[in-house]
Amino acid sequence: MLNLSIILEDSARAVPDRTALVYGDLRLPYAMVDSVANQVANLLVERGIGRGDKVALLCPNVPYFPFVYFGILKAGATVVPLNVLLQPREIAYHLDDSGAKALFCFEGTPELPTGARGREAADATEGCEHFFVLPATPLATESEYGESFWAALDGKSGEFETVGTGAEDVAAILYTSGTTGRPKGAELTHANLLLNTMVSDEMFPRDPEGDVSLAVLPLFHSFGQTSVMNVSLRRRATLVLVPRFEPGQALELMRGERVTMFAGVPTMYWAMLAKIHAGEAEVPASLQVAVSGAAACPVEVLKDFEATFGIPILEGYGLSETSPAACFNQLSRPTRPGTIGFPVWGVEMRLVDDDWNTVEGEGPGEIAVRGHNIMKGYHGRPEETAEVLRDGWFRTGDIATRDEEGYYSIVDRTKDMIIRGGFNIYPRELEEVLMTHPAVSLVAVVGVPHGSHGEEVKAYVIPSPGSAVTEAELVDWCRENMAAYKYPRIVEFCESLPMTATGKILKRELRRSRADVG
Template sequence: MNIAENLTATAAKHPDVVAVKLDDVELTYAQLAGVAAKAAGWVRELGVEPGDRVAVSLPNIPHMPIIYYGILMAGGVVVPTNPLYKSREFAHVLRDSGAKAIFAWNGVGEEASKGAAEAGATYVEVDPATFTEQLLGHEAIELVSRQPDDTAVILYTSGTTGSPKGAELTHHNMISNAEVCSRDDLIGVTVGDVVFGGLPLFHVFGQTCMMNVAVLTGATLTLLPRFDPTKALEVIARDKVTVMGGVPTMYVALAQAPNHADFDTSSLRRCVSGGAALPVEVLKAFEDVYDAPILEGYGLSETSPVASFNHGDRERKAGSIGQPISGVSMKLIDAEWNEVPEGEIGEIAISGPNVMKGYFGNPDATANSIHDGWFRTGDLAKRDDEGYYYIVDRAKDMIIRGGYNVYPREIEEVLYEHPAVASAAVVGVPHETHGEEVAAVITLKPGHEVTEDEIREYAKTKVAAYKYPRIIRFVEALPLGPTGKILKREIKIED
């Protein structure tokens, strides 16, 4: 079993169907399979053996699926990384995963190469102007067979403490989730469909639900490297997009686009939302404008990602994350893993073929998160009498800004490195466009002075652009509990 077999099988069935496109650039399935096999040969020439990790850091350009499936064809493990990372973030992921190499877009070459040097990984620059010529110079190799429980992808994620952890997703995890998601009652994709590729492919939502589902079914994936509502409307109208996946901020932007009537979006048949809670008002506003239903789902990196969904053949309940998908079970538990009484709020736990193998090289974190086959999510929810789940809060402090996860502890550690900062707490505050904004509340060391702009600029050099705190507040003291722990729930951000 190798998830790359989906590509080779589809190439055999539908060789002339366009697999992926970016504006005027198109690759058929036969072409995509052919160049992915050459990428596999390139990977092998770098000394990568089956089971070795290889990182990739690319925006949504055709090179991403080429290298992604090439690594898998060679029997390697893909470690996707965000192109917005800074060198310290690249270095952590590369060092922690033991990646032998990283293929990185030349637009982030300076940061990626620094990170690779720190971690002792081989840096391979992907320059779209020269990549094709480089690729064609390598010998194609045959697809390497893997076992269902072999790791296919390691996705880096984190809780509220410590550094990001690598969730190990197996070939079985990824294949089973893509297969279920492709069904008519979920995303509903088949050959002839055109799938909107505006979700980042380095993120599990875009990777599984858009790219892998499209490749499995023989649909066309039309890419958008950077989301912009007008450009998204152009792509939908030009390519007659039938299926769209997005995070709530995308649907907000499209619903509010003043020029939406200039584009023919009548081809849209189904939209799916994930990554953050979708406000009911946003759902209604989008559907009023585009006359295409949005089905909301739920999942995490650790669950490949989809765990529940508002199924297309059942009642859709606005504000709900739906019911568990086929083969997956969900329940609500307390801190001791006991199921809570019916009607009470509890933490969502998930079991099924979508649940990760564990956190790479971190057995303690794995044991804390998985018990008897159940994964605890950190999300608090309630369930109605028809089995629909409703998230009410997060047990974890994670901030979701524009669909991207921001982990307060990581930002706090950066702020603590500033010579003027005595203590810091990072929290999320509601934001009309992004869902949440990152805010930092800081106390200064005696005798030190620093401005909000200086803190902001400092953090910008240390973490990806979506992570740094836009809102900075200086206070005399942070609220502390009896053990000295900062009480974030008591922090109030004043305008």
């Protein structure tokens, strides 16, 4: 018996009255959060959903997310968190690919119409038989999109005996992508996620008065899920939920809620520093731990933050497939700006060449990881799993060097992945969608340097003969057909694209010779 939900259950037993979640004016104790999760588990079991079944969750950083996340786990089912910015056909793909039997969907707002998108996607997915609406209005029992969460829970017991799952049972499927360009689900077991939570938690000091963590990273992402939500609940801390990052609000909440721990992507730190230096916000005195991941943080930002806040940013490295923490600058050793530090406890790293041979010395080489954090495999994709897993080692696709003291530094990526504002974007997926536009004959999507986002998405398009489509029209079409975080903001029309003799587009030439935005 091993179930990730133990991190919530244990804290609810030990400190039932302590505040677990803060959202606006709501302050929810551990006992209440665990009780609602038990109701969710009872609901699922009553609807015939249990061990081994998949349940999708489309929800921003609001209390519903942990309610449903842990309820799914308690029922023995597998949670499939989805990006709230996905469009209907993208949601439908994830539901179908995972085999989800149910979808818990946030009702949404005019700016974030998740309810309408989720309803459309669920109706288009044959196997998704249950649709539960998480109302934007607290405790609402009716919704135009379907069965309200609170109505569905009415009369359900707040007690539940957690289903006995095994360590190697899949707790969550987190969608990523790779060489095919089609998103694929990384199967993470209860052991993967529980051990990664424990290791991440124990790397950082605890405040004797109790920790408070600010959740601005999306909880559907592995970084926010493990390093923020699960770590916070495991250490019996208070988790302050923020659906959308805004630097002024984040700094205000840090001061008002006495936040001690913060995890973010580099652009978040950059934006908060800009607010402070402009005299529009003050430095929160309570912050003790600052963590950065998802993209390399500029050294100047690292230096500026430490000079301003009086504490270092601890940079780390990981992927969805590694649960995610694999390597980290830890307080037990001197931090080294510009590096990702050392492998975390129980994890090994080495550099390999294309044939899996170990690269000795400094490198460079591709990072391979082995340990308790490595995914079980890609859901329903044995061939793609075999490409990246061998003898327990997972090859990441990221190129790094290693200095004499063992610090690792990322120098390049073997994949064409774009990281825009901390979100992973996969060009092939966007290219496939763009190719459905009648005015597009051929397209290559690349990431180009951007001052605040790190990278921006740019599409080089060879137009169809006789086409009169404009850049603005094509960008607008992309906005309608792709998630907001990943559609190309820049389109450049061209007569040809650089190619190899075999016809493969040389994207590195596009990046090198044609692209830069401010």
